Amino acid sequence: MLKDKWSRLVRSSALGSFIDALLRGFGQIVFCNNPLIGLIILIGFIDSPISGLLALLSSTIAILTAILTKTERYLIKSGLFGCSGALIGFVFAFYLPLNWQLIPALVLSGILSALLIKLLIRNLSIKVNLPVLSIPFVLVTWLGLLSLRHIPTSPTMLDNLPGFLISGQIEQLLAPLLPESISTIFHTISAIFFQYSVFIGMLCLLGLILHSRISTVFGIAGGVIGITLFSLFTPGGEYASKLTVGFNCALISIALGGFFITLTWQSTLYALFAVFTGGVVGMALVNLLGLVNIPALAASFNLVTLLFLFILGKAPSKISSVGLKLVPLAWVDKPETYSNWNLLVNMKRINQQVRLSLPFYGIWYVSRGNNRKPTHSGASAYAWDFIVLNERKKLFRGTGTDNKDYYSFGLPVLAPAPGKVAKVTDSAPDNTPPIANWEQSWGNYVIIDHGNDEFSEISHLKQHSIVVREGDEVDRGQLIGNCGNSGLSMASHIHYQLQKASSLGADSMPAKFHNYKIHKSFTKITVMEEGRPKEKELVSNSLSDGS
Known part of the structure; x- marks a missing residue:
């Protein structure tokens, strides 16, 4: 119940969303993308409050930079930006004297780390399928330490600090109580945060155990x-x-x-x-x-x-x-x-009962396949997005700022198999590219019940184009509406998933299509009796394209 309340707060409040990203950043340092684990770790820094405060500052700067540079929400929520920023703060607190000159350097380093993360996501994660890890933190911190090598060692902001801000007080109490070997293990865990603290190591280990x-x-x-x-x-x-x-x-x-x-x-x-x-x-x-x-x-x-x-x-x-x-x-x-x-x-090998056909005429391009964040993950992990490209592999003519520029906009969308229409929504407006509608994320959609607890969900249809109603019986290849750009969509496309229930956003299930073609070139065509279209494939429906 607490988790549900937190999720609602994050969705409804910008501040809640920001705090969530901040806490996830601290958890992500040890591969725990969980705000509760981040909070547990942060509590450990009552034994090193200055380090904790600098980490919070740098993490805040990195997340704000990501927000201001219009980074996708799911990337911010992943904790990558907060993680890198926090680590920079920890290192600066550990290796450098706490002078006022340190603060501008910390802010600049937080900004640089966020920009470097975005660059590496594009060139490492997307192109090479490798994680960013903490590369931005390491590179930016080395740059910062080299730049600040001759920072004055005095005066520092540590002079005349109140007692509760002095580091290591809990460490002095705990360390003598433990065998040296156990203390070393806790110190090793706390060293991930550039601390030598049994208490921080204990809380980090607790967070790891819970996660x-x-x-x-x-x-x-x-x-x-x-x-x-x-x-x-x-x-x-x-x-x-x-x-x-x-x-x-x-x-x-x-x-x-x-x-x-x-x-x-x-x-x-x-x-x-x-x-x-x-x-x-x-x-x-x-x-x-x-x-x-x-x-x-x-x-x-x-x-x-x-x-x-x-x-x-x-x-x-x-x-x-x-x-x-x-x-x-x-x-x-x-x-x-x-x-x-x-x-x-x-x-999860395909065990479906219904024989599916691709829900369109002609040749379409698989722009997003299964298990692709942000939209094809979780409940929608087994979804596909289909678009239409021209011979130059462009998806629109002109500037692409009008829906009519897109080759797929307004094209017929077909029922992939016989069934009864379970749900219909037809009133969501089509977006102006590249703006997306986050409030009505599914846009206009049709859900078809094929029996055997198998339901087709087809979404982002054109406003007022749907020609079927709830309770209608449909046949394979029957027109149900037109391709549109409604909901969480920045360009006209068809979203399809086979799911386990009639509710919107129900868990998707692995699916295969029958009797379709893969077009590798104009002359090289593979006919598939059944299969799962892969991302970046050009596919057509053998039964519905006249062949």
């Missing part, structure tokens, strides 16, 4: 391996360097231990190999960057994690055969959600 037991086990194991490797190969090395290697290994272990890769015994071995690699790379970076007095931060975590994910992404079919399967970035949540993702996909 994901699997991530907790991998995180502790990775951290222990990291600090053990450091102790073996660098006896007498600095404690801070040991913790740096340890927390980088912990993050590698969490990332590859069921977060970005399906959890199997093979992927567990792969993650362990990556952790050992991360330990070696981490020690090398600590020593190398130490020569120029620059901290290694989370560099080895980013390098090793991206390298191991890139290797898997280069040969997905081969690695799948040996039990290694990347989780699509659109699915990334926590290991428990898809700990057996490969089995989940196999279990």
Whole structure:
């Protein structure tokens, strides 16, 4: 119930949405995209209040930059921007004297990190299918530390601080009560936030346990391996360097231990190999960057994690055969959600009863396939978007600021199979491109009941174009309306999903279409008896295009 109330607050209030993104940013530091976990972690900083305040400031700046630069809401909600900003604040508080000159630098760094995240999403996540991780934080922080290397050490804002703002008071109480080995583990976890605090480590570990037991086990194991490797190969090395290697290994272990890769015994071995690699790379970076007095931060975590994910992404079919399967970035949540993702996909092999035809005449382009954020995720994970392109692969003529410019606008939309019309909405206005209607996200739609708890949902239809009514019986290929640009749509297209109930936004289900063609060129056409259209394919309905 509390979760539902929070969700309603976030949806109805700009301030609630902002606080949600802020808290998710703190949680995302340890791969917990959850505001409650972020709050738990933030509470830990009563033992390091100045660091917490600077992290809040930098995180706020990064999120505001994302909002002002019109970043998609789901990306802001993902916690990426808040996470990077918070980490910058932690590092500045740890490595630099707290002078007033620090504040403008912190604000500028927050802005730069947000812009760099947007750049990397376009060029790394979308094009190469690799996560951004904390690359922006590392690069921007290195730049900031180099720029502020000669910042005056006095006077500082720490002079005459009230007692409750002094760091480490809880640490002084807790640390002597614990064995050194246990304290080191908590310090390793807290070092992720650039703190050496048993209390912060405890609360972070509590948050991890509440969010994901699997991530907790991998995180502790990775951290222990990291600090053990450091102790073996660098006896007498600095404690801070040991913790740096340890927390980088912990993050590698969490990332590859069921977060970005399906959890199997093979992927567990792969993650362990990556952790050992991360330990070696981490020690090398600590020593190398130490020569120029620059901290290694989370560099080895980013390098090793991206390298191991890139290797898997280069040969997905081969690695799948040996039990290694990347989780699509659109699915990334926590290991428990898809700990057996490969089995989940196999279990969801198409088991539909209804034989579906594509809901249009002619050749259409699959602009968005299954499991693609933001709109094809969660309940709508198994949806498709279809558009029409010209021979130059353009979806509109002219400027594209009028719906009539779009080749798909107004084209017939067909019933994909026989059934009874369950629900109809026809009154939503068509948007002026590229503006979308967030209030009526489904726009005009038709839901058809095919029996066997299978329902077709077809949305974003043209206003007042729907020619069927609730209760009507429809046949395969019967006209139901025209393609439009209503609802959460920036350009004319058809949204289709097969779902489990007649309610709007019900859980979608894996679906396949029958008797359609894939057009690879004018002469190279593949006829599919059944299949699932893939993103970027040109497809036509064999039964409805006159062939």
